[in-house]
Amino acid sequence: MRRNQSILDLEIIAVKIRRNVLEICRQRGGYAAQGVALADVTAALYFDEMRPDSEGWFHDRFVLSNGHDAIMTYGALAETGHYTIEQLRTYNEDGSQVDQSPIEGQLGFEITAGSLGQGPSQAAGLAWALRQQGSDKRVYCLFSDGELQEGNVWEAAMFAAHQKLDNLCFIVDNNDMQASGRAVDVLGVEPVPEKFEAFGCKTRRITGTDMAELLDTFDEARATKGQPYVMICDTRLWDGIDCLQQALPMAHYTAKAAVDWDEGLAEITATLSALEARRDG
């Protein structure tokens, strides 16, 4: 833990991120199931792990490789105030500047991430350049299990380990889901930790939804010397909103009409009230 936030506070932020994701995606559909499932990772990353800088941004660098997971960043940056929820509601609208898979330079996004599998190498190059210049900044890169099928990802792992980039932390959204179904059916990617270990990385497999475990894992990543760190998060689509998880478990993309957004929001509101009651309790 870096910013002395309580676990409960971070859990509350995660629920608010889930709420933002639903608010954004209910307009015209979107990658809601991933944004919801990654809300705990996102809360831990943006509200505890990455250090703020003096200019209202972050000292550390986040490289989003899995472009469509931008929805998680939008959920977080609505909470930080970098985007308004009104701006974000234009997501998936013709002419919107809020891309579903953003382009390099858009607020919050370091790379153009939509051609999948290209983030890990860019994060590794970034980490190498920062280390070269004596910077203490850390680099985080999120990519997905689908991206593990791209060769470029393994080129990055080999390079990062060879260069002993211990300022680099890979976060894998290992949700056993990709565009056409479950990864186990399309092209199996397991055993994921063992593969990265074999490439020379230090790894830890977690659920990705337990806040205490997430913070502990980020701590371990920071304490790791001489190796890049890979946290493999076994999330499942919609983690944190049971009714939607039951309604649409195979939702790589969630169309506007595919789920009952009000039902999901009602569950979120109840979860939020319970957590806030505990906090104020």
Add this chain to the structure above:
Amino acid sequence: MLLTGPRSFDPAPFDDISYDLCTRRDDVVIMSADLSKYCQVVRVKNELPRQHLDVGMAEQNLLSVAAGVAKGGLIPVATCFACYITRRAYDQMMICMGTGSGPGTNQKTGPTNIAIGFTPGISNPARIHHQAAEDLGMVRAIPNARVIDPVDSTDFRAALDAAVDLPGLTYIRGHRGDTPRILDPEKFTFELGKTYKLKQGKGIGIIATGHGTQWALEASDILTDRGVEHSVLHVPTIKPVNESEIAEFAFAHNQIVTIENHQIVTGLGSLASEIVSDIGGGPRITRLGLPNRWAPGGTMDFIRGQLGLDAETLATRIAGVAK
């Protein structure tokens, strides 16, 4: 010839160019993909190891790591053979290196990304897989990219010097091994987009780039001996080129011939044709270069002979367009 100096040969131009650049700028990183020696990156690797980064034989990684290095505030100069740096890693060149700045992106100025493709066209002896007859066209198709095909070590050096100060993607065709010194550094100053008249005449206007300019000058000597009137325009910048200079040159001649070490589609010949046809009513343009079939392998002299690009045949083909 205008702008040219005494002929001599530079045995390893990029070794000096890269070393000189790195000693002047400690923010430059020369990157390799297991081909440092073959791209003549020797002194930087040995004497300035902090400014050399080898990613192994992984060209997608070369360009995506380079793009990350650029985002970290350094200037990557990714080197590899032209075939691999474009064909094998085109998406990384376009998306990772090419989308960070310029019209249509999210920022006016973004990181500087440089890629150098060595042994382009038929300057690699290993046929098909090692040759790159389409690299200029591929990179030319990337919005905001800059594409430069220098004729010798003088404009190769100048092109790289220009690129390190520019945001966005620059692709330069590299020269390696015995490279003729053609341009006189005293008389020639490189400017991005500028074209250079190497011979002023009338009748046939020859427009050439890269090795094609070397070939054009060889043919020019023969044409002069035979009394065939012509001019030669060297066009190192394929993109963004000063279009009005090409148009002015083209409309000042009865016939245009383009010469390039590249397929006659999508490269210089296409560029000149597009510019002239956009205006309309211009001279006929004959495109000489690599045909739309697999070129043979071997020495460049041998391949040129096979493809009718040796000096003698070129001169005859050029003279033939007047008839």
